[in-house]
Amino acid sequence: MLFNSLQFLLFFGVVTLAYFQLSWRGRWVLLLAASCYFYMVFKPEYILILAVTIIVDYFAGIWIEQASGPRRKAILVVSLISNVGFLAYFKYFNFFAQNLNKFLPHTQHFELLDYILPIGLSFHTFQAMSYTIEVYRGKQAAERHFGIYSLYVMFYPQLVAGPIERPQNLLPQFHTQFEYRWENLKEGLMRMAWGFFKKVVIADRLSVVVDAAYNHHDSSNGLSLLIATFFFTFQIYCDFSGYSDIAIGAARCMGFKLMDNFEAPYQSSSISEFWRRWHISLSTWFRDYLYIPLGGNRVGFWRANFNLFLVFMVSGLWHGAKWTFVIWGSLHGIYLVGARLRDYFFPKLNQRIPLMIQVGTTFVLVMLTWVFFRADGTTQALQILRKILAFSASDALLTPFNPTEMAFCVLLIGILLAKDCWFPQLPTQRNAPFWAILAVLLAACYFFGLYNSNQFIYFQF
Amino acid sequence: MRQALAYTLIVTLSLLWLAGCSSNVQRWLGTQGVLPDDYRYGDLYRLSNLSRFKAGRSTCFRQAHTLRPRVHLYVIGDSFLEETRIKKEDFGVEKYTYLHWKDSTQIVLDSNAVNLLLIETVERHAREHLAKAIRNYRVGNSQPETKAAKKDWLDFVFPTNVEEKLERLLFSNDIALYFRELKAELAYRWFGRLNDQVAISKDGLHLFTSMDTDTTTNRSSYSHLSDAELRQLAISAQESKLFYQNAGFDGVIFSIIPNKASILAPFDGNYNHLVEKLESRLSDSVISVYGIFTQNPSDFYEKSDSHWNCLGENTWLKQANLLIDKQLSQKIQTYPSIQTAK
Numbered sequence: 092m093l094f095n096s097l098q099f100l101l102f103f104g105v106v107t108l109a110y111f112q113l114s115w116r117g118r119w120v121l122l123l124a125a126s127c128y129f130y131m132v133f134k135p136e137y138i139l140i141l142a143v144t145i146i147v148d149y150f151a152g153i154w155i156e157q158a159s160g161p162r163r164k165a166i167l168v169v170s171l172i173s174n175v176g177f178l179a180y181f182k183y184f185n186f187f188a189q190n191l192n193k194f195l196p197h198t199q200h201f202e203l204l205d206y207i208l209p210i211g212l213s214f215h216t217f218q219a220m221s222y223t224i225e226v227y228r229g230k231q232a233a234e235r236h237f238g239i240y241s242l243y244v245m246f247y248p249q250l251v252a253g254p255i256e257r258p259q260n261l262l263p264q265f266h267t268q269f270e271y272r273w274e275n276l277k278e279g280l281m282r283m284a285w286g287f288f289k290k291v292v293i294a295d296r297l298s299v300v301v302d303a304a305y306n307h308h309d310s311s312n313g314l315s316l317l318i319a320t321f322f323f324t325f326q327i328y329c330d331f332s333g334y335s336d337i338a339i340g341a342a343r344c345m346g347f348k349l350m351d352n353f354e355a356p357y358q359s360s361s362i363s364e365f366w367r368r369w370h371i372s373l374s375t376w377f378r379d380y381l382y383i384p385l386g387g388n389r390v391g392f393w394r395a396n397f398n399l400f401l402v403f404m405v406s407g408l409w410h411g412a413k414w415t416f417v418i419w420g421s422l423h424g425i426y427l428v429g430a431r432l433r434d435y436f437f438p439k440l441n442q443r444i445p446l447m448i449q450v451g452t453t454f455v456l457v458m459l460t461w462v463f464f465r466a467d468g469t470t471q472a473l474q475i476l477r478k479i480l481a482f483s484a485s486d487a488l489l490t491p492f493n494p495t496e497m498a499f500c501v502l503l504i505g506i507l508l509a510k511d512c513w514f515p516q517l518p519t520q521r522n523a524p525f526w527a528i529l530a531v532l533l534a535a536c537y538f539f540g541l542y543n544s545n546q547f548i549y550f551q552f
Numbered sequence: 553m554r555q556a557l558a559y560t561l562i563v564t565l566s567l568l569w570l571a572g573c574s575s576n577v578q579r580w581l582g583t584q585g586v587l588p589d590d591y592r593y594g595d596l597y598r599l600s601n602l603s604r605f606k607a608g609r610s611t612c613f614r615q616a617h618t619l620r621p622r623v624h625l626y627v628i629g630d631s632f633l634e635e636t637r638i639k640k641e642d643f644g645v646e647k648y649t650y651l652h653w654k655d656s657t658q659i660v661l662d663s664n665a666v667n668l669l670l671i672e673t674v675e676r677h678a679r680e681h682l683a684k685a686i687r688n689y690r691v692g693n694s695q696p697e698t699k700a701a702k703k704d705w706l707d708f709v710f711p712t713n714v715e716e717k718l719e720r721l722l723f724s725n726d727i728a729l730y731f732r733e734l735k736a737e738l739a740y741r742w743f744g745r746l747n748d749q750v751a752i753s754k755d756g757l758h759l760f761t762s763m764d765t766d767t768t769t770n771r772s773s774y775s776h777l778s779d780a781e782l783r784q785l786a787i788s789a790q791e792s793k794l795f796y797q798n799a800g801f802d803g804v805i806f807s808i809i810p811n812k813a814s815i816l817a818p819f820d821g822n823y824n825h826l827v828e829k830l831e832s833r834l835s836d837s838v839i840s841v842y843g844i845f846t847q848n849p850s851d852f853y854e855k856s857d858s859h860w861n862c863l864g865e866n867t868w869l870k871q872a873n874l875l876i877d878k879q880l881s882q883k884i885q886t887y888p889s890i891q892t893a894k
Contacts (some may be wrong), residue, residue: 097718101569108562112555132710496743538735 092132094337095291095542102129106247107344115268119238126247130210133251137209140177141245147173148219149240152226152233163227170223174216181209186412211251213409217376219244222258224380231258239265246347248338252331252549254352254372261349269346277519279344284532285510285517286336290547291540293503294329297322299541300500303491305465308475313482315489316475323465324458325504328356330548331370355511357457360449361441362426365457373409377402396431400424410464415472419463426456499539572718573711581721590724594856596759600750601729601736605759607855612637612862617644617873623880624665626801628653628688629672632809632859642869643876651688653681658690661800666883668876669796670839671789672807675814675827676763676771682785682830686792691799753817761858764813767821773814774821777829786833793837803879807839807872812858815842815849839872 092098106125110118131138151170155163188201222243225231234240242265249256269275304311304319311319335352342349352372359365366374385398400421407420433440441449459476466472490497510517518524571577581587590598593606624647625640627633633650640648646665651657653673661667669689673681723732739745746752751765763771770777793804810827813820827842844867845852852864860868 096715097722098569098572098714101565101572101718104565105562105569108558108565112558112562135710493744496745499743537731538738 092129094334094547095287095540098132103341103344107341110345111271115266118268119236119242119265122247123238123242123245126242126245126250129247130245130250133210134207140181140209140212141215144174144177144216144219145241145244148223148244149234149237151223152240153235155223155226156233167223167227171220174220178212178216181206181212183408183412214253214255215244215250217255217373221255221376221380225258231262234258234262246342248341248347249349252334252338252547253370254335254338254350255376256349256372261347264347267346272346274519275346276344277522277525279340279342281517281519281525281529281532282340282343283337284340284529284536286333286338286340287536287540288532289329289333289336289507291536291542293507294326294333295541295543296496296503296539297326297329297500300490300492300497301326301465304489305467305471305475308466308471308478311478311489312486313478313480314486317479317482318488318490320458320462320465320475320479322500323461324357324454325507327461327464327548328353329507334547334549355515357454357508358450358511359453360446361453362423362430362456365453366423366427373406377406381405392435396428399431400428403427414469415463415466418469418472419460422460422463568718568721571721572714575711575717578717578721587721588724588726590720593729594854596750596761596858597856599747600759601732601747602740602759603733603737605856606733609854609857610862612865614642614862614866614869616641617869619644619646620876620880621646622665623647623876624662624667625649625670625876626659626667626689627651627670627672628686629670629807630674630677632674633672637859637865638869643873653677653688656688656690658692660694661691663800666802666880667800668879669801669804670807670872671792671804672809672839674809675773675811676761678808678826678830679770679777679781679785682789682792684788685795686789687795689796691796691801751813753813754820755817758812758816759856760811760813760817764811764858765821772821773811773818773823773826775824776822777824777826782826782829782833785830789830789834802883803837805837805839805872805875805879806834807868808842809860809868810842810845812853815845816853836878839868839875841868841871844871 092102102125106121109121113121127138130141148170151166155166155170158166185203188203192201222231222234222240226233234243239262243256243258243261246256246261301319301323304315305323308316332353339349339351350372352370354368354371356365356368359368382398382402385401386394387398388395390398401424403420403424404417405420407416407418407423410416410420430441444452459479462475462479463469463472466475488497492500517528571581578587582589592609594609597606620643623645625643625645627648627650629650630653631637634652635650638650647662649659671686722728736747749762751760751762752758753760763769764773766772767775769775789806793806796804808827808830814823814827831838831840831842841852841864845864852860852867854861
């Protein structure tokens, strides 16, 4: 079920209230049952995929811990293959088949599979892989309680779109009997309210302009596409960070602490800083489980740069089985390698550039990559970029919004940036400001929210 | 105390959730008067929530038509002729069967009766409905067994349209409507934004379904209608008429109800005159109200609904019964024995 739905609000209310009426033994059962229901609302049959990966990884964790020598590695490999196997089959088979059919037409023709991608597959797969790898590295004890391990994979707030948690953070919390605390509830509700505001007021409103321009890019001019791309930069941030905030807030109400996934990414003064602030759970996952095993910064300069580019290319592919996502990830890889080369050959150059110019440049570079992320295909993306780069002052702004609504969108972006800059945490200590801000946010969500059943963008990954 | 409050909330939220999942519970709450009819102020008001177009739906009172013994009327129609609006007594027929366009069923015609078929469509769906052969009624020699649709246990645990049902349950009362109107007014005044399923006429006086005005589809009153397509629609309609006459019907009549926008705002766009053009090709087999409606356009449609009001309904019924009488008298002239022997 979508977070921005009445069904979820009732579900959340029932589950959270019931959680505190139960002892520890009842709590994990409740959360697991609730998480199963939450997932099955999308497509009931796909729970079987989760069940298989949970069973495989549960036993893999225990056997890895008990085994020694090459057998440990073999079990880990089997576990990783099963996880990556599901991902490869459901998410990437059609992509590779289409490309093989296109580029090797004289060889065997591959029939494409016809099914809906299991929701959250990329997220819970990575979270499960993190567990077996950490057990293998000896940094995490294997979880013996099958129900708790299942809950680790399926915990409903972060099941379908993260944050991608680490077992060291989450598993101990499932063994803890959290007492009800008013402070946690306030913190959680405020976080959820801000998340809803970002999603239904900002992201879904900006998406109207973005969709109008991108879905009719042939008839849109450079200015309209530039504005749409600028809006998409904030749409995707609000959509994804809004989801993360709702997930983190829902968990916090029950006492759980999930990791932060975003930290004001558009205040970054460099691309490497951007990736320390954007989708933090994914970027750290790739750092710890791909970049470092490839050698990290310990290998030679050129090898490290190649590894960095490779990791970001794979990160692009993780987002979706399309060349546009691969290009998007690769562009970030190129930016990062470019920055390293700049610092290597001209070490003092960056220090001479004022901070605001650095922030502005980073923003523009990131914004241009979002064209590939949003476009339907490479051809469309290139056409859009050509139009954006060639726009002239005589272009009229073609938008479905009237000037008041356009100004309102700019105001919303301003509120978002101001909040990121000056109020990273909304106040919850004192009751009066808490209730006042919560009421304002909820009223804004009601009166200015758009409820067109817009799915969260990252659900498709 | 806190625990009692928690349990009360759990039970309340769970009951609300259950009611949101179950159409049966909602129907029961409706019959008990707990859940108001969310169409009570009109289908267009329900979508737009604009208070300037809020009006109660009228209940139409009229006398039953004189009885027409041994006349069986079968209808294929839409919401204009739904069972809450038009009834058997309005035609005075011995047997009356209504079938919605989305359904189909097998029927057995009584050879001792005069069987008439009425095919009705609103203008915006006419091009879709009449473009292909009409076969909603399957005329057979025996009545098929009706099997109740089997429900999968998954449908019970994971029902569909939960969000819509919850919205109806929680936000269709008059207090919630006040806030919905406020929201709709804010969006319209500040952003010129409406629910995308409705449209307002250029003079701001009338509310339509956006299907009437959206020229990107062929449902709109203003979308282009070529002569070739018009010809094809007429041929298809005549073919369906011939099919049902051969199947045993004694008469087949058509009715195309004009779009609200065609009558109230024909000059807001380039009106394609589908109704007039198609009616002229269907000649004496069609119930026509277009000419009557255009004489006093503002008299025949509800302010807050896409359908006609009582005057519109009664006007159509009068024309329908006149045409039925004409069809029956033609039948008696051709087969005088019908009047006495049948």
